[in-house]
Amino acid sequence: MDRFAAIKVFVCVAFALSAVQLHAQGLTEIDQQLATQRAHIKALTEDEKALQSVVDVQRRKLAHALSQLLIASESGFLSTVLDSGSTEDLAFHRYIFNNKAKSDLAIKHQYQALLADKKSLQAELQKQNNSLAQLKKARQDQIARILSDKALLAKAASERAEQQHKLSGFVQKLWQHGSRHLPGRVASSTRHQFLWPVKGSLLHHFGETSPATLSIESQGLHVRANEGTPVHAISDGKAVFVGWMRGFGRMVIVEHDEGLHSLYAHLQDFAVEQGGKVERGQVLGYVGDTESLDGAKLYFELRKKGVPLNPLPYLESVQ
Numbered sequence: 001m002d003r004f005a006a007i008k009v010f011v012c013v014a015f016a017l018s019a020v021q022l023h024a025q026g027l028t029e030i031d032q033q034l035a036t037q038r039a040h041i042k043a044l045t046e047d048e049k050a051l052q053s054v055v056d057v058q059r060r061k062l063a064h065a066l067s068q069l070l071i072a073s074e075s076g077f078l079s080t081v082l083d084s085g086s087t088e089d090l091a092f093h094r095y096i097f098n099n100k101a102k103s104d105l106a107i108k109h110q111y112q113a114l115l116a117d118k119k120s121l122q123a124e125l126q127k128q129n130n131s132l133a134q135l136k137k138a139r140q141d142q143i144a145r146i147l148s149d150k151a152l153l154a155k156a157a158s159e160r161a162e163q164q165h166k167l168s169g170f171v172q173k174l175w176q177h178g179s180r181h182l183p184g185r186v187a188s189s190t191r192h193q194f195l196w197p198v199k200g201s202l203l204h205h206f207g208e209t210s211p212a213t214l215s216i217e218s219q220g221l222h223v224r225a226n227e228g229t230p231v232h233a234i235s236d237g238k239a240v241f242v243g244w245m246r247g248f249g250r251m252v253i254v255e256h257d258e259g260l261h262s263l264y265a266h267l268q269d270f271a272v273e274q275g276g277k278v279e280r281g282q283v284l285g286y287v288g289d290t291e292s293l294d295g296a297k298l299y300f301e302l303r304k305k306g307v308p309l310n311p312l313p314y315l316e317s318v319q
Contacts, residue, residue, distance in 0.1 A: 249290025
């Protein structure tokens with residue numbers, strides 16, 4: 001079980017942060033810590049499932065060994081002793097029974113060791129979930145500080161405007177250097193052509209300002225949805241960006257035909273890789289709150305030749 005021990009040591013070292021250090025970090029840094037923490041918890045959970053499978057196999061082996069031992073103890077060994085024709089035969093059968101008992105004992109010890117590893121892994125998983133809760137609390141405190149402090153709010157608004165400008169420039173370059181015609185279904189800009197990227201309630205419209213947008217006009221839609229809700233591609237295309245972008249957290253950008261790009265931000269996790277082909281309705285990632293100031297949601301943009309469009313007229317009438 002060295003692999004499990006190594007994971008536990010790494011996680012403990014990586015997240016041995018005090019509450020003071022957490023509160024001193026910016027929102028981006030906390031969100032990146034959260035993303036990494038969730039990844040480690042996911043790895044620990046997968047290891048726990050794998051270990052449980054081994055425990056189940058070993059439990060069945062132990063049950064079989066005990067049943068065989070019970071049968072042998074009731075009649076097998078006595079019958080063998082009575083049927084032995086010589087002391088040599090008796091010694092040989094005694095040797096066989098002794099080895100069987102040793103083998104059964106080894107299975108029992110292996111099973112007990114596995115149970116101990118499982119208990120240790122579950123304790124570590126609980127510890128890391130507690131650390132995740134601490135990070136979430138630090139994040140909430142940081143957001144509260146930003147929204148209640150005029151100086152911090154002004155700074156955050158300035159940074160958001162700069163990040164929005166950088167995003168616009170980035171998508172403009174993607175369009176200039178991207179494919180003009182992609183294989184598969186044509187992403188026509190006909191109204192009500194595209195799928196809704198996620199099932200949820202609309203928080204903020206295109207062009208709207210709010211505290212969540214730091215009083216900057218939104219260039220997309222903010223859709224409230226539960227954390228972990230699948231986010232779908234609105235149409236066929238290619239994932240030209242899958243990564244972290246300051247101000248938007250984990251984000252996927254899909255290139256479609258006719259100079260169109262769709263953007264999906266604040267994701268908790270990804271389900272596609274950069275450069276991969278994307279099909280209409282395919283899961284791109286999952287709703288999260290990375291770099292979001294108002295909880296779990298999807299921030300969605302639709303751009304044509306780099307210029308933001310109001311997505312509503314182009315999405316299907318019903319989610």
